[in-house]
Amino acid sequence: MDVRAAVATAAGKPLDVTTVTLDGPKAGEVMVEIKATGICHTDEYTLSGADPEGLFPAILGHEGAGIVVETGPGVTSVKTGDHVIPLYTPECRQCPSCLSRKTNLCTAIRATQGQGVMPDGSSRFSLGGKKLHHYMGTSTFANFTVLPEIAVAKIREDAPFDKVCYIGCGVTTGIGAVLNTAKVEPGAKCIVFGLGGIGLNVIQGLRLAAADMIVGVDINNDKKQWGERFGMTNFVNANDAGGELVAHLVNMTKTSADQIGGADYTFDCTGNVKVMRQALEACHRGWGQSIIIGVAPAGAEIATRPFQLVTGRTWKGTAFGGARGRTDVPKIVDWYMDGKIEIDPMITHSMPLADINKAFDLMHAGKSIRSVVVY
Ligand code: NAD
Ligand code: AHE
Ligand code: ZN
Numbered sequence: 001m002d003v004r005a006a007v008a009t010a011a012g013k014p015l016d017v018t019t020v021t022l023d024g025p026k027a028g029e030v031m032v033e034i035k036a037t038g039i040c041h042t043d044e045y046t047l048s049g050a051d052p053e054g055l056f057p058a059i060l061g062h063e064g065a066g067i068v069v070e071t072g073p074g075v076t077s078v079k080t081g082d083h084v085i086p087l088y089t090p091e092c093r094q095c096p097s098c099l100s101r102k103t104n105l106c107t108a109i110r111a112t113q114g115q116g117v118m119p120d121g122s123s124r125f126s127l128g129g130k131k132l133h134h135y136m137g138t139s140t141f142a143n144f145t146v147l148p149e150i151a152v153a154k155i156r157e158d159a160p161f162d163k164v165c166y167i168g169c170g171v172t173t174g175i176g177a178v179l180n181t182a183k184v185e186p187g188a189k190c191i192v193f194g195l196g197g198i199g200l201n202v203i204q205g206l207r208l209a210a211a212d213m214i215v216g217v218d219i220n221n222d223k224k225q226w227g228e229r230f231g232m233t234n235f236v237n238a239n240d241a242g243g244e245l246v247a248h249l250v251n252m253t254k255t256s257a258d259q260i261g262g263a264d265y266t267f268d269c270t271g272n273v274k275v276m277r278q279a280l281e282a283c284h285r286g287w288g289q290s291i292i293i294g295v296a297p298a299g300a301e302i303a304t305r306p307f308q309l310v311t312g313r314t315w316k317g318t319a320f321g322g323a324r325g326r327t328d329v330p331k332i333v334d335w336y337m338d339g340k341i342e343i344d345p346m347i348t349h350s351m352p353l354a355d356i357n358k359a360f361d362l363m364h365a366g367k368s369i370r371s372v373v374v375y
Contacts, residue, residue, distance in 0.1 A: 037140035083156070089323070182267075190266065215233065
């Protein structure tokens with residue numbers, strides 16, 4: 001069938017909004033009509049050419065919500081008409097990773113997902129008879145897409161697609177990093193580096209966890225009021241502190257009883273490896289944990305003196321906030337519908353698919369928190 005899609009034809013080029021061909025779902029797959037999709041920094045990262053797994057031509061997008069319109073043979077967990085959020089981290093509940101209970105990183109289809117194809121090795125998308133790659137197993141920059149049934153979370157039907165699509169990545173990643181990965185306890189002192197679409201969700205996760213001190217660090221002063229809106233207690237412009245940023249942050253966390261200082265938990269939400277180092281070194285000696293959320297370009301490496309780890313700091317990473325999609329995403333949708341978490345104010349821009357390139361311009365200019373394409 002013909003569907004409308006934004007095609008990434010080559011690294012660094014604007015997306016080409018056009019009509020492409022989508023084949024129906026095969027065994028174990030479902031076709032979903034995507035009603036809305038957010039644009040995450042990771043889409044920009046892959047489009048820029050910085051992603052070592054980036055493939056072109058491809059249909060990007062991984063932060064969607066929609067309705068199941070067709071199921072392939074053998075599909076049992078969802079049916080036509082179900083409202084769903086596509087999952088770039090699926091949950092098969094059968095692979096060694098799912099069964100380990102130690103990780104959310106299901107490995108059932110990761111290999112083919114990284115090759116831009118469905119689990120049987122073929123693509124459902126084509127243009128003029130030529131294959132288009134899927135992206136992150138989701139390809140939500142098309143108004144219809146095909147996914148394995150293990151890669152959709154069924155959600156309640158009264159949830160608005162143009163808001164809960166953000167739970168498909170940013171909201172779950174930020175809140176999950178706090179609750180699932182760091183397991184922040186009430187009263188904790190925390191620092192969040194990068195107050196964009198992810199960092200603000202870390203901040204609202206920290207508010208849920210009842211953290212005492214929530215320091216936000218950014219290079220854009222406009223982010224001060226954004227952070228405060230969701231519970232940030234202090235703001236630091238990294239450029240104002242210069243080379244003294246880490247010392248400045250450690251000083252801020254000192255008390256009369258604790259002159260060592262340093263945060264209990266820090267979060268990198270920038271993807272910049274220099275910031276990742278600052279985040280680790282701003283942790284408290286003996287127990288501070290730094291959680292890497294940002295995705296860094298091909299070839300980039302993190303560095304620190306091993307002394308930082310010897311003296312009890314821990315470096316951790318998290319993907320999709322450690323969330324098990326089919327289990328946890330419906331609960332996060334409930335949290336939103338019950339008013340426990342906020343989404344609406346963070347969606348600063350919405351647009352039709354035809355204007356999707358504007359979402360990337362707004363992101364580059366630091367003017368948006370989240371842009372959403374509404375189909
Ligand atoms: P964004 O562009 O909305 O926000 C990034 C923020 O970082 C901006 O406010 C920017 O001003 C700030 N920043 C840039 N350089 C900085 C510096 N040196 N010091 C402090 N702040 C700085 O991006 P986003 O959508 O919030 O994504 C953030 C990162 O998280 C990206 O790398 C993205 O790819 C990654 N990400 C990871 C996961 C995951 O599962 N691990 C999920 C989603 C996004
Ligand atoms: N292809 C990239 C991987 C980037 C990455 O780490 N992606 C995150 C999700 S970011 C969502 O906005 C992720 O899920 N990682 C786990 C995985 O299996 O990819 C690269 O850098 O190679
Ligand atoms: Zn994302």
